[in-house]
Each structure stands twice: as structure tokens, then as C-alpha cells.
Amino acid sequence: MLCLTLPASVPVLALDPVETSVAEAVDGATARYTEVLERAVNINSGSMNFPGVRKVGDLFAEEFEALGFTTEWVDGAAFNRAGHLVARRGTRGPKVLLIGHLDTVFASDSPFQRFEVVDEHHTAGPGIADMKGGNVVMLLALSALAEAGLLDDLQLTAVLTGDEELRGRPLDVANAALVDAARWADVALGFENGDNDPHTVATARRGSTSWRLEVTGKPAHSSQVFREDIGDGAAFELARILTAWREALRAEENLTFNPGVLVAGTDVSLDATSGRGDVFGKSNVIARSALVNGGIRAVSPEQLRRAQEVMHKVAADNSPHSSAVLTFSEGYPPMPSTEGNRQLLALYSTVSEELGYGPVTPVDPRRAGAADISFAAGYVEQAIDGLGLLGSGGHTVDEMADMRLLPQQAKRAAILLRRLAQQ
Known part of the structure; x- marks a missing residue:
């Protein structure tokens, strides 16, 4: 369970009267939006449960529309997912993209399906x-912000994707709505x-990028391994x-x-999507083939390119009587730290x-995986992520949220948006 030390009552230190009213409006609406959260959680929206993802989208679309947004459902048939919710509002002020997602990792047959109050602070x-x-x-x-009459000072587009947990393919189609919004923002x-x-x-x-290495060696009786005219075989070359x-x-x-997996x-055969493989061999036969699927994570495009160059060079310098083919698949791009991002954080x-x-x-980037914002960050001047409701046990049946942080995170986000509008 996430254990936090929070002040019993949070003092407002340096807000102007308008911002104070925004913070008070968050407190006044927290109970209502807790109910919205319960309704959303009680709808299964595993990535491949298309009707469930759409139903959650419909729920949030109603909430956006009540705040004066126009909403659009982007159908996901072209990328084999349910689709995305896009909500837009405003014609003046800075252009801000708000990013969320509708899907979860929990399939329709998961035993973990319902909102539950754990204790005074956790659900x-x-x-x-x-x-x-x-x-x-x-x-x-x-x-x-709407209650304080401040939404008209911003141009807002919210994109809530339906495939963050299991990306649709092809990526350029699956990401089109998000990338288009990022180009605008x-x-x-x-x-x-x-x-x-x-x-x-x-x-x-x-x-997060996937890679696949296919290695071929010269098969022969195992007693002849390492001979100059036989070589080491595919298994040793893979290990090398x-x-x-x-x-x-x-x-x-x-x-x-x-x-x-290898x-x-x-x-041998190894399916890149399911991760399932088949293999036949004998302990007294030198391996003819070896396959491995893996992933690589880098913090910048430059770092990824450098690493890929090293990997290709090593894979191409083969031992005698062996060969290797290394391929990379398109994945989540890195979101590097930029001066604009650091200014927004400040x-x-x-x-x-x-x-x-x-x-x-x-x-620390080692503690934060790839996310939807990775596809958007390269198109905007400033980007930060991690502004949502915090908890513990993500992607497991122990997932919980600390509900004390719902109003805290909302106040931070609301006043950040107000100050962006003032700039």
C-alpha cells in the first residue's frame, strides 16, 4: 500500500483570490467526481474489450460535454482497437493538449472488476x-476552472486513447489522433x-522498442563442435x-x-506477438537455429540510435560458419528531457x-515507463507527465489509489492551467 505523509490541513500560501476560488471549487466537486471514478472503474475496459472501452469513453464524453467541450469518437477499426475519445474547447489562449487513456490491462474475464473502498483513504x-x-x-x-469562469482563456484538446496498454497497429494510424493534436498544441x-x-x-x-535476433549455425554431430570447418553453432553464437x-x-x-524469450x-519458431515458441533439437546435435525476442529502452532518440548501431555491429561480426540478422520494430519513441519540459516542471x-x-x-527515467505522451512530446514546446491520481499495485489485482491525492492533483493541474493562460 502507498504510504504518504500528508498535512492534516493544507494551507494556501501564495495564491491570488481567483486561484483560491479554483482550489475551493476542487474541494467542492471532489465527492461528485469520486462517483464518476467509481462508475468508470466498474466498467471493464481491457484493451481488447472494445464495447467496454467505448462505454468508458461515452461516460467521459458526457462529462466533457457538460463542461462545454465538443467530443468525437475516433473509430479504431483501422488499427484493431476500440478507438479514442477526443474533446475540444476554446478559441483563444495557449493551446494545451491533455492526455489520458480509457483502457486497462484487465480483460473481461479478470477476477478484478469492481471499485472497492479499502480504508479511509484508499480505494x-x-x-x-x-x-x-x-x-x-x-x-x-x-x-x-469552469466554475471560476477561466476555461475560455485556454484552447484545450483532450485525447483519451483506447489502446495505451496494448497499442494498435499500424502505429501511424493508431496514433494519428494523438499526433495531430500534438502538432496543434x-x-x-x-x-x-x-x-x-x-x-x-x-x-x-x-x-520502448522491440528487437528480434535470428541466428543460424552449421548443424553437425555435437562431438564436432568448435572444429574450424564446423564452428560453434547457433546457440553459442547467440550467447556470444x-x-x-x-x-x-x-x-x-x-x-x-x-x-x-529465446x-x-x-x-525453431518464435511468434513475436504472442511470445510463444516451438523448438525441436537433440543434445547431441549442434543447434542450427536460434531466435530471441527482446526490448530496448532509451531516454533519447540519439541514445537509441547509438545503441542500435552497437547492436548491429556486434551481430554482424559473426563467428565462423554462423550468421545473424537483427531487426527492430517501431515502438514508443523516447521523450527526452528538454529545457521547455524543465521550465514547465518549474x-x-x-x-x-x-x-x-x-x-x-x-x-528518474528508470522509474517511469513509456506512455502516450511519448508520441506527443516531440511536437510541443513543453511537456510533462505523471499528473494523475497516484497509488500502488498498478497492472496487478492489488491496484489501489490514495484518494487524498484526488483533490491535490486536481488543484495542481487547475492552477497550472490558469497560469499557462496568464502567460
């Missing part, structure tokens, strides 16, 4: 933190739960390549790569301190 449920709670933080913040705010620490947000996120990658890249800060033998941290919640610092 449990599928997607309650990741990230139906983040969507509700977004809406609660917007409702407070000046600023992107992600309402994921980050590393579930209210004292950090993400100014950088590592990308993986070891050389590890030695060459292990010291690179914020870079990780992992061989997730097979080696006489006849503004957010100031807001947090003036609310009495203390400073906010960048999360």
Missing part, C-alpha cells in the same frame, strides 16, 4: 490509478500516474552476441535492453509549493 479497482483516476483528475481540474500534459510519487513528475520518459551487447552497453546511463535447436513545482504540497522534482 481499489481495475485502472483506478492507471489511469481512470488520471482522467478524473483532469475533469475535476477543468470543472474548477503548444503544451502537453499527461495525466498518467507516473511513478506514484506526488513529489515527482516525468520530464523525460524512456522509449548477447554477452557482447551486455558488455558494450551496460554502463550507458538510462539504457536497458533485455532478451525476453529458443535454440534444430528447428512552474508546476511553484504551484505545488504555493498550495502547500511542497516542491516537485523530475522522476
